[in-house]
Amino acid sequence: MNETANIVDIDEGNAQQLLIDESFNRPVVVDFWAEWCEPCKQLMPMLEKLATEYKGAFLLAKVNADEQQMLAQQLGVKSLPTVMVIKEGQPVDGFSGAQPESAVREVLDKYVPSPQADALLEAEQLLADGDIPSALALYRAAWEESGHAVDMTLSYAAALVTASRFDDAEQVLKEIRLADQDARYEQLVAQIQLGREAAKSPEVAALEAALSAQPDDHGTRVKLAIQLSQTAQYRDALEHLLVVLRADKDFADGEVRKVYLDTLATIGKGDPLAAEYQRKLFSLMY
Incomplete structure (x- = not known):
């Protein structure tokens, strides 16, 4: 696989430099995978997309667990896929198994600021100040920039619900795949239904x-x-x-x-x- 500045393949020759040394500069997200692992094939494209979206805020390090068995054993990998976050030379977080994008972003956002973080803060303040058109414009721009990422889709839909734009919120939520329809999604669906009832004066x-x-x-x-x-x-x-x-x-x-x-x-x-x-x-x- 081709390497970029933010996505690399790990072997014995570069493990120390890219997993440990680099983690003092930025978080390193390590993805242990194998060719035979079907969930790995679902997770890796998502991680690659996020690495591109976050524009170098973290390094995605891909480890073929079959080829690098000793490294996988040293880091305590027991199942595939396994993802670890390494910061300042130490594993600080991670998960096993395929996860929805919202869950992966939740882990990332503990250690890496979202590319849309500043825009979201400004949009939230505008919404609180009652400048709904400007707030929604910022939310939508951040949503588009993220490529309709799950967490941004939920944030944009939540803002639309706050603005009583229930039909538009419902349309935005249709972007979310069944696998990513978590508790926050269900909460927004319920809020839309309740909001519609309340709006019927x-x-x-x-x-x-x-x-x-x-x-x-x-x-x-x-x-x-x-x-x-x-x-x-x-x-x-x-x-x-x-x-x-x-x-x-x-x-x-x-x-x-x-x-x-x-x-x-x-x-x-x-x-x-x-x-x-x-x-x-x-x-x-x-």
């Missing part, structure tokens, strides 16, 4: 009932859209407004179009949801 329920009885009542539909946007259910609100605009572009003397544009402005320029519905409006109008 008596006013919304009454307007939905009235609209169900008279689907062509555009005035009621606009009122419902306004109520939904006030609880950050922007996608549903915009869909209702589009129904009205498709039927009558100038309904209420253009007021519906203004409500639509105001909703986009509230979501925030650059937000994917705003961009999506800006395109839909443009297609409808032109």
Whole structure:
């Protein structure tokens, strides 16, 4: 296998330099594997991806346990795959068996700052200060930069839930594979369900009932859209407004179009949801 500055293969000739000496400069993550080990084939590509993403914050050292049996014995490897974190010459952490990416990142983040750590701190502060559009823009940028990594997906979805953007949070969570759907994932799914129930005020329920009885009542539909946007259910609100605009572009003397544009402005320029519905409006109008 080819070596890079952050991913190396270990043998007797370089073990001292790369496992011990290098661990005084940065953490060394040692992956013990073998050709016959199927879980190893699942874990190694993930570790390689993380080593690239973390841009040299740690060294990934790969050890073929069949070829380097003495080294594996010296480090107490009893099963494959085994991963160890070596810092300042000593093993400080590790795990055995294939793990979901979220669990691997949890181990790494004890010793290596996440590439998105600073952006997340800023985004969390913006969210706490109530600047939701700016916060979500930072969360999304960090999520994209991470390649939709599991922990970033969960953090971004959690921010969307905090902002009552339940539909968008649900869409983001669809990125997570079944194997990575841990307790935090389940908690967010439950929060989305509870949030949706809590957002259904008596006013919304009454307007939905009235609209169900008279689907062509555009005035009621606009009122419902306004109520939904006030609880950050922007996608549903915009869909209702589009129904009205498709039927009558100038309904209420253009007021519906203004409500639509105001909703986009509230979501925030650059937000994917705003961009999506800006395109839909443009297609409808032109």
